[in-house]
Amino acid sequence: MKRKHLYDNVELEDLHLKEIPDNIAMYACHGTYEIRNNKITSLKNAPTFVKGNFNCSLNNLTSLRDGPQEVQGSYNCII
Numbered sequence: 001m002k003r004k005h006l007y008d009n010v011e012l013e014d015l016h017l018k019e020i021p022d023n024i025a026m027y028a029c030h031g032t033y034e035i036r037n038n039k040i041t042s043l044k045n046a047p048t049f050v051k052g053n054f055n056c057s058l059n060n061l062t063s064l065r066d067g068p069q070e071v072q073g074s075y076n077c078i079i
Contacts, residue, residue, distance in 0.1 A: 003027050004025070004026040004027055004028075005026065005027060005028045005029075005030065006026050006028070006029050006030065006031070006047075007030045007031065008030075008031050009029075009031035009032045009033070009034070009052070010024070010029055010031070010032070010033045010034065010035070011032075011034045012034065012035045012038070013034050013035065013036050013037050013038070014036075014037045014038070015038055016038060016039055017035070017038040017039065017040055018038075018039050018040065018041065019040060019041070019042060019044065019045070020035060020040065020043070020044065020045035020046055021045065022045060024045070025045040026047045027047060027048050027049065028047055028048065028049040028050070028051070029047045029049070029050045029051065029052070030051040030052075031051065031052050032050070032052035032053045032054075032055070032073065033046070033047060033050045033052070033053070033054045033055070033068075034053075034055045035055070035056050035059070036055045036056060036057045036058050036059070036076075037057070037058040037059070038058075038059050039059065039060050040056070040059040040060065040061060041059070041060045041061060041062055042061070042062070042063075042065075042066060043056065043061065043063075043064060043065065043066040043067040044066045045066075046066060046067050046068060047068055048068060048069050048070070049068060049069065049070045049071075050068045050070070050071045050072065050073065051072050051073070052072070052073045053071070053073035053074045053075075053076065054067070054068050054071045054073070054074075054075050054076070055074075055076040055077075056076070056077050057076050057077055057078040057079075058078065058079075061077070061079075064077065
């Protein structure tokens with residue numbers, strides 16, 4: 001179960017990731033969460049809560065299932 005809180009930004013853009021790594025799975029990100037421009041197909045391991053912006057644009061997502069339930073900034077997901 002995701003219980004970790006991160007009080008910083010997550011910046012994983014342009015890394016050719018196919019998934020969000022298990023070792024960075026967290027419950028809440030109290031900054032921005034950027035995973036744009038990868039090859040991610042699922043939002044598994046994404047945080048449930050993001051205080052800043054959440055950007056998952058330019059990936060190979062098939063759904064937004066498992067994405068954040070609450071984003072206090074903007075939620076960007078451009079194909």
